[in-house]
Amino acid sequence: xxxxxxxxxxxxxxxxxxxxxxxxxxxxxxxxxxxxxxxxxxxxxxxxxxxxxxxxxxxxxxxxxxxxxxxxxxxxxxxxxxxxxxxxxxxxxxxxxxxxxxxxxxxxxxxxxxxxxxxxxxxxxxxxxxxxxxxxxxxxxxxxxxxxxxxxxxxxxxxxxxxxxxxxxxxxxxxxxxxxxxxxxxxxxxxxxxxxxxxxxxxxxxxxxxxxxxxxxxxxxxxxxxxxxxxxxxxxxxxxxxxxxxxxxxxxxxxxxxxxxxxxxxxxxxxxxxxxxxxxxxxxxxxxxxxxxxxxxxxxxxxxxxxxxxxxxxxxxxxxxxxxxxxxxxxxxxxxxxxxxxxxxxxxxxxxxxxxxxxxxxxxxxxxxxxxxxxxxxxxxxxxxxxxxxxxxxxxxxxxxxxxxxxxxxxxxxxxxxxxxxxxxxxxxxxxxxxxxxxxxxxxxxxxxxxxxxxxxxxxxxxxxxxxxxxxxxxxxxxxxxxxxxxxxxxxxxxxxxxxxxxxxxxxxxxxxxxxxxxxxxxxxxxxxxxxxxxxxxxxxxxxxxxxxxxxxxxxxxxxxxxxxxxxxxxxxxxxx
Numbered sequence: 001x002x003x004x005x006x007x008x009x010x011x012x013x014x015x016x017x018x019x020x021x022x023x024x025x026x027x028x029x030x031x032x033x034x035x036x037x038x039x040x041x042x043x044x045x046x047x048x049x050x051x052x053x054x055x056x057x058x059x060x061x062x063x064x065x066x067x068x069x070x071x072x073x074x075x076x077x078x079x080x081x082x083x084x085x086x087x088x089x090x091x092x093x094x095x096x097x098x099x100x101x102x103x104x105x106x107x108x109x110x111x112x113x114x115x116x117x118x119x120x121x122x123x124x125x126x127x128x129x130x131x132x133x134x135x136x137x138x139x140x141x142x143x144x145x146x147x148x149x150x151x152x153x154x155x156x157x158x159x160x161x162x163x164x165x166x167x168x169x170x171x172x173x174x175x176x177x178x179x180x181x182x183x184x185x186x187x188x189x190x191x192x193x194x195x196x197x198x199x200x201x202x203x204x205x206x207x208x209x210x211x212x213x214x215x216x217x218x219x220x221x222x223x224x225x226x227x228x229x230x231x232x233x234x235x236x237x238x239x240x241x242x243x244x245x246x247x248x249x250x251x252x253x254x255x256x257x258x259x260x261x262x263x264x265x266x267x268x269x270x271x272x273x274x275x276x277x278x279x280x281x282x283x284x285x286x287x288x289x290x291x292x293x294x295x296x297x298x299x300x301x302x303x304x305x306x307x308x309x310x311x312x313x314x315x316x317x318x319x320x321x322x323x324x325x326x327x328x329x330x331x332x333x334x335x336x337x338x339x340x341x342x343x344x345x346x347x348x349x350x351x352x353x354x355x356x357x358x359x360x361x362x363x364x365x366x367x368x369x370x371x372x373x374x375x376x377x378x379x380x381x382x383x384x385x386x387x388x389x390x391x392x393x394x395x396x397x398x399x400x401x402x403x404x405x406x407x408x409x410x411x412x413x414x415x416x417x418x419x420x421x422x423x424x425x426x427x428x429x430x431x432x433x434x435x436x437x438x439x440x441x442x443x444x445x446x447x448x449x450x451x452x453x454x455x456x457x458x459x460x461x462x463x464x465x466x467x468x469x470x471x472x473x474x475x476x477x478x479x480x481x482x483x484x485x486x487x488x489x490x491x492x493x494x495x496x497x498x499x500x501x502x503x504x505x506x507x508x509x510x511x512x513x514x515x516x517x518x519x520x521x522x523x524x525x526x527x528x529x530x531x532x533x534x535x536x537x538x539x540x541x542x543x544x545x546x547x548x549x550x551x552x553x554x555x556x557x558x559x560x561x562x563x564x565x566x567x568x569x570x571x572x573x574x575x576x577x
Contacts, residue, residue, distance in 0.1 A: 016189045017131060018140045021124040022147050024088060024182045027175075028117040029151025031060060031091065034175060036291070037160040037308055038168050045168060046104045051225045058221045059108045063115030065217055065409050066210040071119025072402025073206075073258050075126060076197040081190055084123040085183055091117035092179040099172035114175070118409070121148060122401035125385045130193035139330030141389070142382030146326055148408070150319040156291065157312030164308060199256025206258050208247035215240035217410070220417045224424065259403055268391035269400065271461045272384060273407045275342065278455030279380045280411020281418075282349050285448035286373050288419050289441050290315050290366050302438040304363050314366050321374025322381065329382035338386035339462045345379030346456045352376055353449045357442055380455075384408075387462070393517065415451075419444045492530040495523045495543050502527025506545035512538075 035057065038045065042053035067087070075083040094113025101107055121144065128140045162170050219226070219236040226232050251257040263269060294311035296303025306314065332341050352372035359365035385401055392400040426440035495506040508529045510519040518539065523529045531541075 017191075018128070018136070018143065020182075020185045020189045021127060021140075022143045022150075024084065024120050024186060025124055025144050025147030026151035026154070027088070027178050027182045028091070028120045029148045030155040030175060030178070031095075031114045031117060032064075032148075032151075033155045033287070034159055034171050036156060036287075037163040037312070038171075041168075046102060046107060048104045052104060054222070054225065055104075055108050056111050058218070059112040060115040061221060061409070061413055062214055062217055063112045064118035065115075065213050065406055065413075067116040067119045068122065068406045068409065069209060069259060069402040070206050071116070072122040072126070072400070072405075073197075074201060075119075075123045076195075077199070077201055079192050079196075080123045080126045080130070081186065081192040084120050084127070084190075085186055087117050087119045087123065088179050088183045088186070092176045092183070095172045095176035095179060099169045099176065102169075110172070117179070118405065119402065121145070121405050125389070125401045127190065127193055129389055130195045131191065138333050138386060139326050141385045142326040142329040142333075142378075143323065145381045145385045146322040146378050148381065148405075150323045154316055154319050156287075157309055157316050160308040160312040197256075202251075202254055202256060202258040205247065205251055205254060208243065208250060209258060212240050212244035212247055213406075215243055217413055220413050223417055224421050228421075263392055263400065264403065266391055267461065267463050268387060271458045272342075272387040272391070273404055275346075275380075275455045275458040275462075276384055276404055276407040277411040277414070278451045278458065279346065279349075279377065279384070280408035281415040281451040282346075282353070282373075282411075282448045282455070283377050283381075283408075284412040284415035285353075285419055285444055285451075286318060286369065287315070288416065288423075289444050290370065292423075292436055293360060293441055294363065294366055296435065300435060302360070304366070306363060310363075314363055315370055317367060318370040318374040318377075321371050322378035325375055325378030326382055329379055332379075333383065333386060338383040338390070339459065339464075341379050342383035342387065342462075343456060343459050345376045345381075345383060346452050346459065348376030348379065349373060350376075350449055350452045350456070353445045353452070356445050360438065360441060381408075393519065411451075415448075418447060422447065491539075491541060492528070494527040495529060495545065496527060503545045506543055509542045509544075511540040511542060 035042070039057070042056055043050045046053055046056070071083050071087055091114050094110045094116070097110030097113065098107055099110075101110065124144045124147075125141050128137060128144060132140055158174075159171055162168075162174065215236050219233040223233050248261055251259060251261050264273070291311045293302075294304045294306040294314055295308060296305070298305040329341055332344070352369055355372065356369045359369055384404055388400050388404050422443050423436045423440045424434065426437050426443065427434040428437055429435075491510065495503040495508065497503050502523070502525075504523055504525045504527060506523040506527070506529075508521050508523060508531065509517060510531045512518045519531045521529050521531055523545075
């Protein structure tokens with residue numbers, strides 16, 4: 001692996017990089033809610049049964065879940081910008097396929113391709129970590145992480161407007177257009193990161209994870225149609241457990257796994273991912289409940305009688321608030337840490353759903369619920385990549401954030417299945433049509449509140465956060481102070497040749513006592529290097545440069561400020577730092 005120190009960006013990016021990457025994330029999120037305004041009409045539009053029409057939505061979910069961790073790992077290996085562009089390109093092709101057909105199977109194929117774009121979220125976060133100065137990284141990652149909700153919220157009114165006044169295929173032409181724009185902007189503005197992970201792509205691991213995820217998510221999304229106690233549903237759940245268990249055993253034995261399960265088992269990563277599932281559950285509930293409540297006719301006694309477009313506009317502040325929460329998150333996280341902002345965000349979500357139980361009688365009340373929940377979900381979503389990035393090596397940023405994004409997707413899938421079942425079982429039949437009831441809406445909000453409570457419990461188990469410079473600094477002055485502090489928490493020095501001259505672009509690798517890589521960097525033009533350490537203890541510093549023999553020096557970090565020069569002309573030696 002060759003990458004720069006985890007506390008220093010590889011390249012100063014232009015100011016346009018963050019909005020361009022965030023726009024790419026919003027484009028990807030649009031695909032998740034694009035068809036919400038026409039869901040009820042899909043059977044008629046595709047001339048098929050309702051149970052078959054649901055595959056148009058299920059296919060995107062499944063392909064997105066599979067693609068997210070895989071694209072993240074490929075980005076770590078072969079270039080995050082390259083894979084980001086590939087993800088968007090596949091999405092554009094899928095959108096065009098769907099735009100040109102009304103055939104069910106062809107539509108499903110196009111929607112499957114559109115789901116591959118979900119990998120753009122972790123890839124964008126990884127690019128930000130590699131390129132941005134630390135004083136800008138916190139708010140940038142917050143915006144990128146929140147783009148999932150921002151895109152989903154903004155897409156609802158726009159998609160409703162298009163669906164009301166144009167042929168529904170125009171939705172896909174619009175998606176292809178903004179996807180192509182995102183590709184063009186990425187090519188023009190976003191540089192490629194030089195950071196690369198070592199090893200090769202774990203093909204068997206990718207197949208195993210993909211199979212296990214499909215076997216798990218398929219019965220979740222289709223359980224209501226098949227029956228939750230049916231042999232098909234239970235059989236697929238059992239098969240997914242077996243496949244994922246075997247996959248985990250295999251991944252632990254592979255030298256370069258698709259997902260480093262040992263890293264994933266760290267408390268900081270494990271409890272962040274578990275909390276992410278709960279945040280995903282809570283996020284999707286409001287997206288399912290409020291639009292239906294707003295559009296139900298007033299004759300029901302509780303419906304608010306709004307048009308599809310007005311309902312979308314009233315829910316849109318959910319995404320807008322998430323977007324505007326990013327700079328607020330950056331300030332709070334800089335002062336208190338991402339664990340605090342995650343807990344605060346989930347508390348606000350709980351307050352929003354709790355208050356929402358009594359705020360369902362007027363359209364303006366739905367607006368209040370959307371704003372409060374948007375603030376809470378924005379803080380929670382913004383905290384997740386910071387917690388992940390602070391707990392994994394830079395070489396695993398894409399894969400680790402891909403797994404975290406997958407956890408959120410699993411949360412939304414579970415939410416969709418559970419809330420769909422609740423609303424169906426509590427619905428009243430009016431003229432042969434199932435109409436959701438206020439009781440069902442309130443039970444849904446209670447489920448969301450319970451999910452947030454579980455997420456809060458998970459967040460409380462997160463270890464005390466380290467003051468990671470790239471995540472906590474909110475100003476250039478703070479960043480400079482933290483750079484100075486970082487030197488005291490790691491190894492620094494120069495790489496020299498036989499004549500004592502500095503060796504530029506030498507690879508310096510930090511290896512812990514278990515033989516695992518704990519960090520790596522390239523020496524500067526003056527031969528200097530700096531590496532932070534995850535904890536005090538014994539390490540090996542290995543240096544290598546073209547035209548020079550390799551050097552390995554054992555070193556123990558005890559917290560003081562002793563520099564270590566690595567002389568490529570000498571054999572390895574044991575030193576204390």
